[in-house]
Amino acid sequence: MAGCCKQYTDNWKYPTILLCLFGFFVNLRAVEPFFAAYLIGPHHNLTAEQVSASVFPVWTYSNLALLLPVFLLTDYLRYKPVIILQGLGMVISLLLSLLTHGVPAMQVMEFFYGIFSACDPAYYAYIYSVVDIAHYQKVTGYCRSITLVGVALGAVIGQLLVSLAGISLVYLNVISLTSTSVAFLCSLFLPLPSxxxxxxxxxxxxxxxxxxxxxxxxxxxxxxxxxxxxxxxxxxxxxxxxxxxxxxxxxxxxxxxxxxxxxxxxxxxxxxxxxxxxxxxxxxxxxxxxxxxxxxxxxxxxxxxxxxxxxxxxxxxxxxxxxxxxxxxxxxxxxxxxxxxxxxxxxxxxxxxxxxxxxxxxxxxxxxxxxxxxxxxxxxxxxxxxxxxxxxxxxxxxxxxxxxxxxxxx
Structure with a gap:
């Protein structure tokens, strides 16, 4: 039984499926199209000027600052720890947007979102280190398409819940947090490139x-x-x-x-x-x-x-x-x-x-x-x-x- 499991996990399909699950759930964020409205709305009550001038720019600066050390270290760390960090960064970002208030707290939230974005190259790089070159074309298509499926489905879910059910944007954030938590758990089971x-x-x-x-x-x-x-x-x-x-x-x-x-x-x-x-x-x-x-x-x-x-x-x-x-x-x-x-x-x-x-x-x-x-x-x-x-x-x-x-x- 153990030998059978070992043979399955060594197969190229196992890491591909796990990585696709991670890519799907981490991008299944129903709150994403409404995030600016969520920050300006009654839950945070920020002004549009605060959001555009003080909150969102933190993501740009943190992403650019973190990207350099991340891509220099990712190959040495063998990808998996960086993917775990990516999932954790998004979980913390959504938690902060749900539980904290004020411009400084939202700036910290955007910093963790910058961590998530800076780690993105590890997601696309990982799969090439665990599958044979003959499968590169297929796994590239799988890993890219599944992220777009997650984004599309998240947008559809968010739009339907807001337009038809009149649900609060806070609950969209909870749905997004749940989805990214599942993605984080999936990243823990990724095999480490050997x-x-x-x-x-x-x-x-x-x-x-x-x-x-x-x-x-x-x-x-x-x-x-x-x-x-x-x-x-x-x-x-x-x-x-x-x-x-x-x-x-x-x-x-x-x-x-x-x-x-x-x-x-x-x-x-x-x-x-x-x-x-x-x-x-x-x-x-x-x-x-x-x-x-x-x-x-x-x-x-x-x-x-x-x-x-x-x-x-x-x-x-x-x-x-x-x-x-x-x-x-x-x-x-x-x-x-x-x-x-x-x-x-x-x-x-x-x-x-x-x-x-x-x-x-x-x-x-x-x-x-x-x-x-x-x-x-x-x-x-x-x-x-x-x-x-x-x-x-x-x-x-x-x-x-x-x-x-x-x-x-x-």
Whole structure:
């Protein structure tokens, strides 16, 4: 019996299921879409200015400050302790928001939320240290899609309870606390990676273009922030838009795990196409359209493509690493993204910078994605043209098949 249990826990499915359960429950936070209203409401009675100027910025600063030591230490700690810390950070954050009051207490609450956010790279890095490289594509799709399912279901539950049952936001916080507590318990049962982090089980190709694969991250979050802020007077529509977005993103992320494409050969071409679609969605639907529903449609197209791209990029990064320093690279990418987002905000949005109007901001974002699409296009041609020029199409197909076999894709 013990041998049977040991064999099951050593299987790649066991840590994948546990990690997906953690990702689902930790993101099943019904109070999340209403959190600002919860702080301004009768339970805390803070002003909108206190929330926006004194409370929420603590998360940004703490996340940025904690991210650097976290991603430097995560690989040495072997991921599991950091995932446990992530779950604990969210539990403490929700407890403080439920039991304490006042601006200083809410700032401490945001600090623990910053701990949760800073530990996020460990969630995506952990699975690559406990499963074989042949399963990387599937587990990437599973782990990303399940978090989006949790976010979508949490938003739906919150919206239904508030709109139909008229339930207090305090009870939404209790539901969220219960869910994150379950996630914390799941993290305790994750198996600790046993193999050394300095030797990858299967050496993979070039890593020179890894950082370029996540260049879109800061601008995706910036566009989401601006879009939702500008439509906050239609908050119910915004919530429904986000619910649809998370569902669509979950489906796309899940399907990526089953697409039989050699991303090492065609990955940059896919990034080119979807980056161009993102640019088109920004210009056609958000810049030149004055209809709110067209803006929502453009935002859904843009963010769905981004979720698809980030899933592909994460899988490709993990496959191409020659040493198991997943958290170091994922964390560094996140850190760079936060720095770029801060710089972008200071230049484009902040009154101390250019303080551009909303339409001009989106022109800047769309132009950025055109540049990104151009970079990926040049890279894709650099990879594909030499393969094609070496001989007939069947030789190109043979090269693709050889690379496919190398990465364990049937």
């Amino acid at each position: 193999r050394t982090m300095f030797v990858h089980r299967k050496m993979a190709g070039d890593t020179t273009n890894i950082l370029s694969k996540e260049m879109e991250s800061p601008h995706s979050e910036q566009i989401q922030s601006v879009t939702i802020t500008e439509t906050e007077n239609k908050s119910k529509c915004s919530n429904q838009c986000l619910q649809l977005l998370w569902r669509l993103g979950a489906v796309l992320s899940f399907l990526v795990g089953y697409v039989k494409v050699n991303w090492d050969v065609f990955g940059e071409l896919a990034l080119t196409i979807f980056s161009a679609i993102d640019a088109g969605a920004i210009f056609i639907f958000m810049v030149y359209s004055r209809n709110i529903w067209m803006c929502y449609a453009g935002f859904i197209i843009f963010k769905s493509c981004y979720m698809l791209l980030i899933t592909i990029a994460t899988y490709q990064v993990a496959v191409n690493l020659s040493m198991e320093r997943y958290a170091l690279l994922f964390g560094f990418n996140t850190f760079v993204a936060l720095v770029l987002q801060t710089i972008l905000t200071l230049i484009v949005v902040d009154p101390r910078g250019l303080a551009l109007d909303i339409v001009t901001q989106f022109i800047v974002y769309g132009s950025y994605f055109i540049v990104i699409a151009g970079i990926f296009f040049v890279r894709s041609m650099y990879l594909l043209i030499p393969l094609y020029c070496k001989g007939p199409v069947n030789q190109l197909q043979s090269a693709i098949k050889a690379k496919t076999h190398h990465y364990g894709i049937n």
